[in-house]
Amino acid sequence: MTLQNQGLTWRKSSRSAAAGHCVEIASAAAAVFVRDSKDVAGPVLEFGTRDWADFLAGVRAGRFDR
Template identity: 50%
Template sequence: MITDSSHLTGWVKSSHSGLEANACVEWAPSHAAEAGGVPVRDSKDPHGPALVFDAAAWSAFVAGVKAGELA
């Protein structure tokens, strides 16, 4: 876990977050190598923590979302 994710740049907002720009899940793919996995945070709290998921867990999550398994 990263306790303050505000120093990371290149956050990408989920296209599944709906029309509310402040209610999104974001991830920072450009920092995956340095963080030891993919950092993920709540866009409503840009200075808050980011959870870090390893590549396999992140891939499984993305595949599940795309398949509609997590709707």
């Protein structure tokens, strides 16, 4: 069964550009899924909920700023 058939609800950031250059995420009990909003049938990345929380904390702390 593909992720598209598992009842995931995909959402984009409210800050995404009008041109659609962004990613979408979907949450499940033990994972967060990420895909390219321009290629919804393409590859999907899967992160454990703890890894996703750590990533978001890093973003908020500026660890990935250039």
